[in-house]
Amino acid sequence: MTQVSVRRMSEERAAQAVNFRLIRPTGSDTSYDPEAIEVRLEAAPGEGDGFDARAAPANWSAPCHASARYQLTTERGRLRVKQYLYDWGPLSALDHAALYDHRPEDMRIWPMDRERVAWTGWDYSQHRALSMLAWGTSVEVRELSGDHPDERLVDLARSFEPVSESEPAPMAERSYWSRWPRYDANMIRVPGYRLPSSLWLWRWPWLAADHTWSTAMPSLELPGLRERGSDVFAPAWRFDSACGFGEARDPGEVQLLFRPASGLGHAQLWLRRFSRQAGSIREPAPGEWPLLDSLGGHRPVHPTRLAGSLGLRAFAASRTMDNGPHDIVWWRGRYGYLLQISAAVRHDLGYAIERLSSLVAERVSTCD
Structure with missing residues (x-):
């Protein structure tokens, strides 16, 4: 080597x-x-x-x-x-x-x-x-x-x-993985080890598939995206890049990255759609919870049940309630969805729930 x-x-x-x-x-x-x-x-x-x-x-x-x-x-x-x-x-x-x-x-x-x-x-x-x-x-x-x-x-x-005032290019151009393929084949040396990918138990990479980075906004079956497209989180956030894994017609996972519209880049927002059948986060039975990850053997995460006015059932995992980060997972039709918002001032759970409400086009609130 x-x-x-x-x-x-x-x-x-x-x-x-x-x-x-x-x-x-x-x-x-x-x-x-x-x-x-x-x-x-x-x-x-x-x-x-x-x-x-x-x-x-x-x-x-x-x-x-x-x-x-x-x-x-x-x-x-x-x-x-x-x-x-x-x-x-x-x-x-x-x-x-x-x-x-x-x-x-x-x-x-x-x-x-x-x-x-x-x-x-x-x-x-x-x-x-x-x-x-x-x-x-x-x-x-x-x-x-x-x-x-x-x-x-x-x-x-x-x-x-x-050092420079120039705003960086989109992640689709900057990412190491836009030039070197296959996360699953090239990212981890240790057999059986995978990196944490959520506050919920989801280790990455989980999918053995080729991937494609793009600056084009993909079409996902969520009401907020159908109505507002890349402006779904505007004016606070703007769409940056997307990465799809597997067949283009029916990818195993799609990842959308949004950056703060201020251009400062002090936080990130990810929206991920994954196969309900094959995805790593399994939908729990009524009265149960998805599994939380144990980061470094430490699990300082606050789980919260969420409910929508039109029947949505979702689960939030928060590292801190006042500033985040927050991961919200839910399932609809053939897919599961994961909304991930990194920590920032005033990124409380209510802020994350508002972003979720924009996506699903229904009023969401806590039910615990």
Whole structure:
């Protein structure tokens, strides 16, 4: 196996070399070298193991995604910042997935401004860490030395800004998987292991099939989509990209990604349609629940039953009730549907229910 080289470059060159918006700190109390960005360039699956071939986390994944990292010096010690585009499939918990492997019970969400949130906790290497989604980029800040309280990490996170003002291309063009095929064949090295894909028990990839990314809005059999199309969540959200798996005439799963209309990219909304017969989330019998996932052996998820004015039966799983993330699953006809909204300020359960009501064209409320 070939070790992919890591190149040291300026932030301007690094921003052009990766498929995500590179962001940097702007606070005067943090030392940062804009000429010392380490970039791992994208390569075909199996051609490299990243920054350190001996690191345990590199062993589970075969793809070589682009990523960038650099170090910061503060009055309290040293920090490492890592950035990448999360495109291992839909996941409403993408902005804090890195914090579930060690002491997940210590994880905490922090509202930072009118939209953004950050999460603090401990990463897989047992270091104090902060994780967030900002301008569409997954950002992980790890403490290398010193003592940085959560509040100090959050203050640092507030200071981040993009290197470039150019808005990124749609996910259909940026995704690693738009250039390298077959999630099922190339994403995971460990036999039998699959990545979490929902707060409900749905591991990804579940379908052995080719896929196609597109910027065209597919036709799904939901009243809200029939009436409003890509504007179903307007004005807050705009359609970005879609990915279909299997036969084009009857795909096993269709994934629709919506991004905030503000262009800031601090959150994501996914709508997924899957085969009712073959899909991983099974419709429960009356009085029962779908199965919840156990992320890192920790299950801090609040389940809620939902009912529609025209007979809809749905189930919501929420990481936090006030800010999300939320996953809402329901079934209709031949298909199951999953609405996934990542965490943000004011993304409470009521906000998620309003989005669901727009899709199904009926008034939805909690029934617990």
